[in-house]
Amino acid sequence: MDQLSAMQTFRRVVDLGSFSAAAHQAGVSHTVLSRQVKNLERELGTQLLNRTTRSLQPTEAGMLFYRHCVLILEQMQAMNLELSEHQQQPTGTLRLSVATAFGELELGHWLPDFAARYEHLQIELSCTDRFVDLIEEEVDVCLRITDHLPDSSLVARLLAPSPVMLVAAPGYPERQGTPTTPDALKDHPLLGYSRLTHPQRLQLSGPQGAQQDVLMPRRLSANSPMALRAAAIGGLGIASFDRFIVHDALRDGRLVPVLADWRLPGRSLYAVYPQSRYLAPKVRALLDYVQHYYGTPRWED
Structure with a gap:
């Protein structure tokens, strides 16, 4: 049995949570x-996975083996990259995901220069407003603007407010x-982003720390x-x-x-990417x- 290949398979199954996805x-x-x-499992003499019709979970021994798999496979990847002179420069395909508005308004300012610097790098760009599963969809980096990052195994690098x-x-x-006041907004129609949980509700912060919630009548909602x-x-x-x-x-x-004297809760731009001991040169270059x-x-304040 090719144990290295089996370790890669086991890690993929655990990461994705099912044999079908893997x-x-x-x-x-x-x-x-x-x-x-x-x-x-037969070669190691222990059960690595608990399987049911609805779920798949690593056993205690499976989690121990998984941690060693991750360490060994990443060390192998690092060794292969370091031994290959060709891989010391960013090459291959960089899979980048961004929100549609960010793609339309921001990438034109810097992506051409980035591509010109790394001429051996092919860029596969996905513009979408849906949630992207970076591991399952094999995305290298996601540039995401949000006010909340859920707990996950992903790394999030803060770029800008x-x-x-x-x-x-x-x-x-x-x-x-x-x-001229937040109360006056109640008499004006709101153009709301329909993907928000409460698109008509505004939480405003004003002078001297004033706080006010406003519910505006909705004139138009859109998912774009x-x-x-x-x-x-x-x-x-x-x-x-x-x-x-x-x-x-x-x-x-x-x-x-x-x-203008009142502000809404701010958000931040992050670069989000899968955790790894060794970042591929293409990912490091973009980050x-x-x-x-x-x-x-x-962006002007």
Whole structure:
């Protein structure tokens, strides 16, 4: 039995939580992987997995073996990369995932320069607003703007703050009046992002630490920040956005701040990637580049 291959199989099965998912990722049949693990258990003389019709969990011995598998396989990967002169420069395919608005508005500022620096690197870009399972979908790095990162085995590197603000088209306050207090927002329509749990509820922080929750009437909801941006520029109502989505429209006057003295809970830009003792050169190159790029404030405060 090829024990190294069996260790890779066992680690994949535990990481993904099922033989079916592991088989799909490896491009082989469920039977092949199941047989490999059974042979491994027979050779080690211990049960590694508890199997039921609904779940698969490593035994105590299985968890011990899994930790050793991770250590050995990552050391093997590091050795292979270090021994290969070709791999000392970023090569291969870099799989990058970003939100759609971030892809449309931000990548054009820095991705061409990054690609020009690493001409032997192929970039596979996925723009999506759904949750991405980096391990199952084999994504190398996800650039994610969020106010909450769930506990996981992934590594999250903080890149930059992402302020959130209220905006409207200049013609909207002229027609409907300018709200000067949070209470006045209740008389104005909101353009809401439908993926939020409570798209109509705003939590505002103001001068001298004032806090106020506001429930605004909904005029339009959409699952696309770019569609809401277009609607706001068109004068349909008031909307809240991450500053990076609207900073160009604020600069050229297509949008204006609303209640500029009051702020919404901010978010942050992270680079999220699977944990590993040894980062592949392609991943390290991207992380170092975006860390440096976003180290300089890019969005006007």
